[in-house]
Amino acid sequence: MSTPASTTVKWIPEITVRPRLGVLRRLRRHRTAVVGLVILAGFVLAAAAVPLVSPYDPNEADFDQVLLRPSAAHPFGTDQLGRDLLTRVALGARVSFLIGILAVGLSAAIGVPAGLVSGYRGGTFDIAAQRLVDIGLAFPGFLLALTLIAILGVGVTNVVVSVGLATAPVYVRLVRGVALSVRSQVYIEAARALGAPESRIIARHVLPNCLPPVIVQSTLQLGTAILTAAGLGFLGLGVRPPTPEWGTMLGEGQTYLFSSWYIATFPGLAIFLAVMAFNLLGDGLRDALDPRMGLG
Amino acid sequence: MSSLTAYLVRRLSLALPTLLGVTLVVFVMVRLIPGDPARVIAGLTASDEEVTRMRSELGLDRPIAAQYAIFLGRLVRGDLGLSAVTRAPVIEEVATRMRPTGLLALCSIVLATLVGLTAGIVSATQQYSVWDYLVMTVALFGVSIPVFWLGIMLMLVFSVYLRWLPAGGYGGAGHFVLPTIALAAFSIAIIARMTRSSLLETFNQDYVRTARAKGVREPAVILRHALKNALIPIITVIGLQFGALLGGAILTETTFAWPGLGRLLVNAISSRDYPVVQGIVLTFAIIFTAVNLVVDVLYAYVDPRIHYG
Numbered sequence: 001m002s003t004p005a006s007t008t009v010k011w012i013p014e015i016t017v018r019p020r021l022g023v024l025r026r027l028r029r030h031r032t033a034v035v036g037l038v039i040l041a042g043f044v045l046a047a048a049a050v051p052l053v054s055p056y057d058p059n060e061a062d063f064d065q066v067l068l069r070p071s072a073a074h075p076f077g078t079d080q081l082g083r084d085l086l087t088r089v090a091l092g093a094r095v096s097f098l099i100g101i102l103a104v105g106l107s108a109a110i111g112v113p114a115g116l117v118s119g120y121r122g123g124t125f126d127i128a129a130q131r132l133v134d135i136g137l138a139f140p141g142f143l144l145a146l147t148l149i150a151i152l153g154v155g156v157t158n159v160v161v162s163v164g165l166a167t168a169p170v171y172v173r174l175v176r177g178v179a180l181s182v183r184s185q186v187y188i189e190a191a192r193a194l195g196a197p198e199s200r201i202i203a204r205h206v207l208p209n210c211l212p213p214v215i216v217q218s219t220l221q222l223g224t225a226i227l228t229a230a231g232l233g234f235l236g237l238g239v240r241p242p243t244p245e246w247g248t249m250l251g252e253g254q255t256y257l258f259s260s261w262y263i264a265t266f267p268g269l270a271i272f273l274a275v276m277a278f279n280l281l282g283d284g285l286r287d288a289l290d291p292r293m294g295l296g
Numbered sequence: 297m298s299s300l301t302a303y304l305v306r307r308l309s310l311a312l313p314t315l316l317g318v319t320l321v322v323f324v325m326v327r328l329i330p331g332d333p334a335r336v337i338a339g340l341t342a343s344d345e346e347v348t349r350m351r352s353e354l355g356l357d358r359p360i361a362a363q364y365a366i367f368l369g370r371l372v373r374g375d376l377g378l379s380a381v382t383r384a385p386v387i388e389e390v391a392t393r394m395r396p397t398g399l400l401a402l403c404s405i406v407l408a409t410l411v412g413l414t415a416g417i418v419s420a421t422q423q424y425s426v427w428d429y430l431v432m433t434v435a436l437f438g439v440s441i442p443v444f445w446l447g448i449m450l451m452l453v454f455s456v457y458l459r460w461l462p463a464g465g466y467g468g469a470g471h472f473v474l475p476t477i478a479l480a481a482f483s484i485a486i487i488a489r490m491t492r493s494s495l496l497e498t499f500n501q502d503y504v505r506t507a508r509a510k511g512v513r514e515p516a517v518i519l520r521h522a523l524k525n526a527l528i529p530i531i532t533v534i535g536l537q538f539g540a541l542l543g544g545a546i547l548t549e550t551t552f553a554w555p556g557l558g559r560l561l562v563n564a565i566s567s568r569d570y571p572v573v574q575g576i577v578l579t580f581a582i583i584f585t586a587v588n589l590v591v592d593v594l595y596a597y598v599d600p601r602i603h604y605g
Contacts, residue, residue: 134310135317138585139577142543147577150565151328227442231547234444235562247442254448254551257463261452268445276440 026288033284039277043093043270050090058087059242067260077262080252085262088244089270095245096274099159100226104218106164107225111171112214116202118172119179129172136169145228149237156239163228167221174217178210212289219285223278230271246271303596311589318581319371323364326574376575381567386575389560394579396466397549397556401541403476408483409534415484416491416530421518423496431488438485443544447478447551464553471552479548483537490533494526501525528599535591539584 027033051058062082070077076085118129136144148162182188182205191201232238233247241248246267253264334351335342342350351357355366370377376386419431454474455463461470498504499522507521508514546558553559557576564572 131313131317134314135321138314138318138581138588140539140543140580140584142546143577143580146546146561146565147322147325147573150573151325151330153330223440230442231444234442234547235550237565247444250442250445250448257448257452258456261456264445264448265452268442268448271442272437272440272445275442276436279436279440 023288027284030284030287032280033288036277036280036282036284039273040281043097043274043277046090047093047097050087054084054087054090056084056087058083058091058244067256067263069260070262076266077260079249079263080256080260083242085249085266088249089246089266092244092246092249092267092270093274095156095239095243096226096229096271099156099163099229099239099245100222102160103163103167103225103229104221106160107167107221108171108214108218110164110168112175112207112210114168115172115175115177116179116206116210119176120183120202120206121198126176130176133169133172136166137173139166141166141224142228142231145232146235146237149232154237154240156243159229159232159238162232163225166228167225170221171214171217174213175210178213179206182206182209216282216286216289219278219282223275223282226271226278227275300593300596304593307589307592311585315582315585318585319368319578320364322574322577322581323367326570326577327360329568329570329573371578376578377571379564379572380569381564381572386571389572390557390575390579393555393557393560396554397542397545397558400472400475400479400548400554400556401538401545403472404480404483404541405534405538407476408480408487408537411480412484412487413491413530415488417495417518417523419488419492420495420499428492431492435485435488438481438488441481442547443478443482444547444551446481447474447548450474450478451552464551466553466555475548475552475554478551479541479544482540482544483534486533486537486540487530490530491526494529495522498522498526528595531594531598532591535587535594538587542580542584 056062060083062078065074065078065082067080068074068078068082074084074086076089079085079088114129118126139147144166145162148165149158152158152162179202188201188205191205196204229238230245230247230250233245233249234251236248236251238248239245249267250264250271253260253262253267256263332347334354334356335347338347338350348357355363358366374387376390378384379386379389382389415431415435419428422428451463451474454461461473465471495518501522503525504517504522507517512521542558545556546561548554549556549558550562557579561573561576564570564576
């Protein structure tokens with residue numbers, strides 16, 4: 001927690017790639033990162049176990065059980081269609097985490113190669129890529145995702161594509177910066193002098209230097225992606241009902257805020273905790289991967 | 297021409313192509329929205345003939361490049377077309393909604409700067425104290441909490457239970473309190489973190505040690521010597537937060553039924569009013585680009601060490 005969170009991780013690449021063992025040990029000693037991991041483990045456990053042991057169908061309406069307050073039978077209460085909220089919030093973890101992971105994967109799959117080539121090779125590709133990135137970053141992040149979903153329409157796949165595309169420029173910038181600073185290193189020059197092909201230099205020498213910041217950025221980005229997807233869901237532009245998605249449940253719950261506080265409260269709490277866990281883990285990873293910054 | 301003016305000119309010449317690119321992207325994106333806009337605007341009961349007439353009226357029968365040229369030409373004159381739903385000029389709809397959004401964003405950025413700076417200073421000057429941990433924990437909550445959930449929770453406490461403040465709508469000062477706090481929370485956290493780390497960095501500098509050695513009193517050391525130098529990255533972050541605020545405003549306005557641009561955008565998306573969507577997305581992008589430009593220039597102005605030759 002000792003370093004500020006920003007949308008882009010600032011990174012000075014190391015000259016040598018250090019063994020991974022030390023990173024894990026440093027991460028384990030990082031208290032806040034451990035807290036993040038524990039919260040995430042809790043979500044994974046809930047997402048796996050609750051739907052199995054719950055006696056309730058997450059999507060089936062039960063009009064005899066509408067808007068029940070939290071009780072032993074329904075710890076989080078029931079929603080406007082009589083569905084058990086605990087079951088739906090637990091299943092929502094599957095949906096939200098899946099969307100987050102796929103969106104960040106898509107972002108990285110586009111942004112990392114583009115950033116590598118842009119930074120290492122420079123030239124026309126770099127200029128073109130950077131102008132595109134400029135245009136992408138001229139939109140507030142959430143606005144870009146919102147506009148894309150408006151075009152594509154709702155649904156899990158489209159949420160993933162919208163959120164993933166909207167954050168890709170961040171990766172291009174990040175990776176390009178590292179690739180640029182690595183390009184002039186002596187060992188790259190040596191590899192080139194030995195006649196290594198460009199693709200090999202990028203894959204074996206430039207990419208490994210980009211991985212630590214990409215891992216940190218991706219962890220933080222998972223939180224942002226879940227937050228953005230939940231925001232789309234809240235506006236009614238996320239997944240299709242009855243799929244249990246936290247933002248969508250929260251949006252529906254606001255309608256019943258004056259009579260049934262719990263519908264909006266628990267899905268929102270889940271989003272908050274999940275995002276916080278990824279932020280904690282990301283900050284911990286940053287400290288563990290970059291020993292110069294010290295333990296938080 | 298001074299170096300600052302030269303920098304300004306160069307920075308502007310970079311921003312203009314970006315803005316042109318933004319208009320192209322928005323133009324293309326909106327045309328990718330499924331459905332025939334001519335049919336939507338002409339109405340469900342319109343005959344094929346009427347739809348054809350509407351299409352040529354909107355210029356939709358022209359080649360796409362010509363459409364873009366027409367679109368740009370109108371844009372320069374401040375013409376964003378007509379709303380598909382209300383038939384009112386989009387520019388008027390945008391203009392009337394600009395004020396509530398602008399006021400909300402302004403209140404939030406002022407609150408975020410005041411609270412964020414103060415919290416950051418407290419945190420940095422008392423590193424590893426209870427206050428430091430408190431500020432950093434709250435800041436962690438601030439960057440993790442969904443703005444719409446925070447808004448709803450504030451509403452639950454202050455409107456539903458305590459009945460102190462209105463649950464939504466626009467009007468007096470009371471209406472501003474909850475949306476401003478909800479929207480500012482994320483920026484407060486970011487500014488506090490940045491202020492803390494930036495200040496801690498300057499505390500290690502020789503000039504701070506010199507000031508202390510000269511016997512300058514501590515508040516003066518912090519404010520005049522350390523903070524003044526720590527301010528540059530903080531200004532950048534505050535500027536960048538403006539973009540986050542615009543994005544967050546879309547969600548905050550929907551939560552609090554705030555009659556601003558963000559809520560209009562969400563409504564326009566639901567009703568497939570694509571000229572309005574296009575107008576608002578463009579407005580947001582232009583404001584955001586302009587703010588980034590101002591921040592860059594301010595940065596050059598504040599930091600006399602940087603020469604922009």
